[in-house]
Amino acid sequence: FIVVLSSVKDIKEVVYFAENLLAQIRLPIEIEGGAVSVTTSMGVSLCPMDGDEGDDLLRCADLAMYHAKAEGRNNFQFYTREMNEKALAQLDIEKRLKVAIQKNCFELHYQPQIDMATGLVKGVEALIRWNDEGTYISPEKFIPIAEESGLMEQIGKWVIIQAISDAEKLNKVLPNSLTVAINLSASQFRDSDKLIQLIVDQLKYTGLNPDKIELELTESMLIGDLDLVVDTLNAIRALGITLAIDDFGTGYSSMSYLKNLPIDTLKIDRSFISDIGVDASDAAITVAIITLANELNMSVLAEGVETQDQMEFLEEHGCSAYQGYFYSKPLPLLAFCEYYEKQRESTSQGY
Ligand code: C2E
Numbered sequence: 001f002i003v004v005l006s007s008v009k010d011i012k013e014v015v016y017f018a019e020n021l022l023a024q025i026r027l028p029i030e031i032e033g034g035a036v037s038v039t040t041s042m043g044v045s046l047c048p049m050d051g052d053e054g055d056d057l058l059r060c061a062d063l064a065m066y067h068a069k070a071e072g073r074n075n076f077q078f079y080t081r082e083m084n085e086k087a088l089a090q091l092d093i094e095k096r097l098k099v100a101i102q103k104n105c106f107e108l109h110y111q112p113q114i115d116m117a118t119g120l121v122k123g124v125e126a127l128i129r130w131n132d133e134g135t136y137i138s139p140e141k142f143i144p145i146a147e148e149s150g151l152m153e154q155i156g157k158w159v160i161i162q163a164i165s166d167a168e169k170l171n172k173v174l175p176n177s178l179t180v181a182i183n184l185s186a187s188q189f190r191d192s193d194k195l196i197q198l199i200v201d202q203l204k205y206t207g208l209n210p211d212k213i214e215l216e217l218t219e220s221m222l223i224g225d226l227d228l229v230v231d232t233l234n235a236i237r238a239l240g241i242t243l244a245i246d247d248f249g250t251g252y253s254s255m256s257y258l259k260n261l262p263i264d265t266l267k268i269d270r271s272f273i274s275d276i277g278v279d280a281s282d283a284a285i286t287v288a289i290i291t292l293a294n295e296l297n298m299s300v301l302a303e304g305v306e307t308q309d310q311m312e313f314l315e316e317h318g319c320s321a322y323q324g325y326f327y328s329k330p331l332p333l334l335a336f337c338e339y340y341e342k343q344r345e346s347t348s349q350g351y
């Protein structure tokens with residue numbers, strides 16, 4: 001909806017109007033005996049400061065509205081020049097991403113995952129890097145933009161193909177078997193038939209055993225129609241692939257919901273791990289997640305372990321695996337193989 005205030009003398013009038021409109025819309029409505037309320041996100045642009053043509057004013061109000069949504073909805077925001085700069089920067093990334101996809105400028109780096117009981121590498125997580133003419137751009141920066149602009153499908157497809165082919169190479173070259181964990185995007189998970197077909201084709205093409213692949217999902221992807229989610233997860237697991245929930249503890253999954261999901265591993269988010277020795281509640285949450293995973297017969301892996309103290313705390317509390325800079329940063333495939341061999345030679349037990 002668009003509201004035009006045609007004779008504003010003071011910006012305060014706009015604020016009062018927007019506040020009042022939010023409050024009015026929010027009033028509960030009775031439908032079939034139940035109270036339903038609606039929240040609103042509003043973006044405000046001003047003439048002539050933000051533009052004096054209808055199109056410009058609409059574009060600015062639209063950007064401001066997206067900002068209001070990002071600020072948690074149920075609020076209003078005025079358009080600012082920074083919003084425009086941000087939108088332009090995103091557009092620039094989007095354009096360069098399209099070229100990067102054509103030129104295949106992506107790499108997968110691999111971060112070792114360590115089995116707590118043996119101290120040995122049990123698997124790796126594949127993490128995408130955009131090599132933009134020698135500068136690596138973090139997935140945290142470009143994945144949300146790729147998702148929004150519909151480019152994630154192609155990138156996600158490349159990740160699956162590359163990771164499965166690398167997994168086959170790793171398991172051929174290295175003396176011990178390793179699992180390769182692959183992060184899925186929300187759009188890939190939504191289009192599960194296509195995803196499953198792609199994985200099946202690539203497993204067939206490489207001859208890799210499916211139990212060498214783990215797929216990582218986030219809690220937000222699992223929310224929705226429980227039956228549908230469970231069906232999709234079961235279909236993936238029927239291939240022989242394992243499933244992990246990434247960044248566990250930062251989403252909204254309820255315990256009763258979790259109990260119904262066919263999940264193999266919970267990955268404790270690194271925000272809890274980094275504050276283990278600093279914040280008692282983060283340590284308590286970490287212990288609670290480990291207990292929960294153990295009770296539900298899931299394995300549990302701690303992310304972002306950077307210190308010996310964190311590692312020992314986790315070991316003491318029954319966490320079965322970890323990954324983090326303490327052991328190794330994510331490495332290109334070849335560098336990982338070299339690192340693995342070096343570690344193997346230096347451990348007295350051998351791998
Ligand atoms: P994630 O899957 O939770 O991956 C862990 C992130 O933590 C990685 O960041 C990793 O480099 C970083 N990390 C690992 N150990 C430590 C540590 O000890 N300290 C600190 N400070 N950080 C550590 P990265 O590679 O920047 O990836 C960020 C996120 O981007 C990933 O979080 C994942 O959600 C997403 N992502 C990465 N690769 C892919 C991909 O191929 N596909 C999709 N859909 N998402 C991906």
Ligand code: MG
Nearest residue numbers: 125183216246
């Ligand atoms: Mg992950």
Ligand code: MG
Nearest residue numbers: 246247269303
């Ligand atoms: Mg994570």
